[in-house]
Amino acid sequence: MTKTADLYIRVSTDEQADKGYSQRNQEEMLLRYCDFNGIAVRKVVFEDHSAKTFERPEWKQMIAEYKKKSHCVDLLLFTKWDRFSRNAPEAYNMISLLRRLDIEPCAIDQPLDLSIPENKMMLAIYLTSGEVENDRRSLNVIGGMRRAMKEGRYMGLAPVGYINRVKEDGTKYIAPKPKQAEIMKWAFDKLEEGHVNTEQIYWEAKRKGLECTKNTFWNAIRNPVYCGKIFIPAYKGEDSMLIAGLHEPLISEATFYNIQEILDGRKRIKAKEYATKIFAGVELPLRGFIKCPKCSRTLTGSTSKGRHQYYNYYHCTSKCGFRVRAEVANDLFEKELRKYIPRPEVATLYKTVVKDVSDRQNDSVHLEKTRVLRQVEEQTNRINKARELLLKGDLDALDYKQIKSSGEETINKLEAKITQYSSSIDRIEPLLDKAINALSSLGKLYRHVNVKRKREIIGSIFKEKPVFTGDGYRTGKTNEVAGVIFLVNKELDVKTKRTSLENSSLSYQVAGTGLEPVAFGL
Numbered sequence: 001m002t003k004t005a006d007l008y009i010r011v012s013t014d015e016q017a018d019k020g021y022s023q024r025n026q027e028e029m030l031l032r033y034c035d036f037n038g039i040a041v042r043k044v045v046f047e048d049h050s051a052k053t054f055e056r057p058e059w060k061q062m063i064a065e066y067k068k069k070s071h072c073v074d075l076l077l078f079t080k081w082d083r084f085s086r087n088a089p090e091a092y093n094m095i096s097l098l099r100r101l102d103i104e105p106c107a108i109d110q111p112l113d114l115s116i117p118e119n120k121m122m123l124a125i126y127l128t129s130g131e132v133e134n135d136r137r138s139l140n141v142i143g144g145m146r147r148a149m150k151e152g153r154y155m156g157l158a159p160v161g162y163i164n165r166v167k168e169d170g171t172k173y174i175a176p177k178p179k180q181a182e183i184m185k186w187a188f189d190k191l192e193e194g195h196v197n198t199e200q201i202y203w204e205a206k207r208k209g210l211e212c213t214k215n216t217f218w219n220a221i222r223n224p225v226y227c228g229k230i231f232i233p234a235y236k237g238e239d240s241m242l243i244a245g246l247h248e249p250l251i252s253e254a255t256f257y258n259i260q261e262i263l264d265g266r267k268r269i270k271a272k273e274y275a276t277k278i279f280a281g282v283e284l285p286l287r288g289f290i291k292c293p294k295c296s297r298t299l300t301g302s303t304s305k306g307r308h309q310y311y312n313y314y315h316c317t318s319k320c321g322f323r324v325r326a327e328v329a330n331d332l333f334e335k336e337l338r339k340y341i342p343r344p345e346v347a348t349l350y351k352t353v354v355k356d357v358s359d360r361q362n363d364s365v366h367l368e369k370t371r372v373l374r375q376v377e378e379q380t381n382r383i384n385k386a387r388e389l390l391l392k393g394d395l396d397a398l399d400y401k402q403i404k405s406s407g408e409e410t411i412n413k414l415e416a417k418i419t420q421y422s423s424s425i426d427r428i429e430p431l432l433d434k435a436i437n438a439l440s441s442l443g444k445l446y447r448h449v450n451v452k453r454k455r456e457i458i459g460s461i462f463k464e465k466p467v468f469t470g471d472g473y474r475t476g477k478t479n480e481v482a483g484v485i486f487l488v489n490k491e492l493d494v495k496t497k498r499t500s501l502e503n504s505s506l507s508y509q510v511a512g513t514g515l516e517p518v519a520f521g522l
Helices: 021-036 057-068 090-101 119-150 180-194 198-210 213-218 253-264 327-339 344-394 395-426 429-440 443-450 451-461 481-495 503-507
Strands: 004-010 040-047 075-078 104-107 164-167 172-176 229-232 241-242 300-305 310-315 323-325
Touching: 004 021, 021 040, 021 075, 040 057, 075 164, 090 104, 090 119, 090 241, 104 172, 104 323, 119 229, 180 198, 180 253, 241 395, 253 395, 300 323, 327 443, 344 395, 344 429, 429 443
Parallel strands: 004 040, 004 075, 075 104
Antiparallel strands: 164 172, 229 241, 300 310, 310 323
8 A cells, every 4th residue: 555645844044055954955855765665745844944842833734734634644754853853852742643643754864663662762862963963053152152252242133322243354243323322322421410210311312313112222221331341141150251342332331330320229319400491582591590689589581561672571480579670680690700701811820720629639539549449459359268268168159159249240340430530630631721711701702602502601600599689699609610710800809919829828719529620611
């Protein structure tokens, strides 16, 4: 009686032209075998899927057909057992299922009579050889990827803000994607400021053109790849590690770790004095910047329509009812600004005074840097001590891993701070001439720029909102450079006959600014 067979031809994408596994070659071999042995071919099933599981579209459809139509075929033919499966446990279950359906699976290049018990040993070898090959290939891929990551190369799909590139020698790398990278830089800057929550930053970034989902964005802001680091996860007893990447970072390490502390809730950000966005017209640049002389509330501004023209006023929203013509307040404010214009004859003195303040700040930075270096040394000693206890058998391996991981994470953050302190030192000198020149033309600059720029100038000089007194302004804290200039001008006005000034006495009238050098808003 002539037997009927289905021919099963499987090839995965990476095997198309390897080891003679092409679909055409398999079909020719199977048809020749059937013709030689007088076997009738019912149909040929082509599959382009991995053999790691039997969750294959064509295979599932074929088994469903066998279950509905019993005795439709006698044989299921394929070239080799690795075409049938590369997973030994699942292969045994599938063979049992086929034999229950009275269908005999058979590899024509590796024929086995499974009714003979000893042949099951050969079947195990055939099935496991494919699984071993898969496992070895997987290990080689993982090993190659980890080796490349240790060399500083980012593997896989580029994160948002980057794009995958290939060098002429075939080496793969990631490079900043122009528009997306700029948006991610903006997002990191906003995150470091800490005044807007993450979701708001994400939606604003989307409006700017960011191309990613919310979940992808949240994963991205936690990814050290943006500060030039490659994270290598733990694998087979090898601890996780951070490696310096070969790609171009979008932000500094210090910025990245500052953001992580903010996101973790370990770092609080002081609210900005002018955090609320206030819209002001060209005639009302001081709206939201000056305070009421009666109740100290912030003055708002509005325009009233008169009989022949419009009139602008700054006014208080409280019951005190204070208001003043905008033209008067604006003119008096420009007069107030002139107090902060440096005298040309003592410009060198201003630079010397500010440099003196900066030097004292740099001393503080050096002290802080020394303190951080001491902390790095303490963490290193802690890890070394834990290693010694591990070798002596006094410390469990799991505890050592936790101590080492925690210590290395702390050291990475401290080293990022050291980099930040190093970049802070002496960076004020290139800005001095620019700042003095801007201040020297402050009156002209303020008068001719648009309202947005005017408000930036006001915010850069006055740390606290000035109080309008009716005939002038009472000011609080100001920018440190502006404060020095005001004190020097005042000293010169009072003692007009003075022939020399002592720099040191003036420098001590300026309040310290902490660890950061003075930032110029002009």
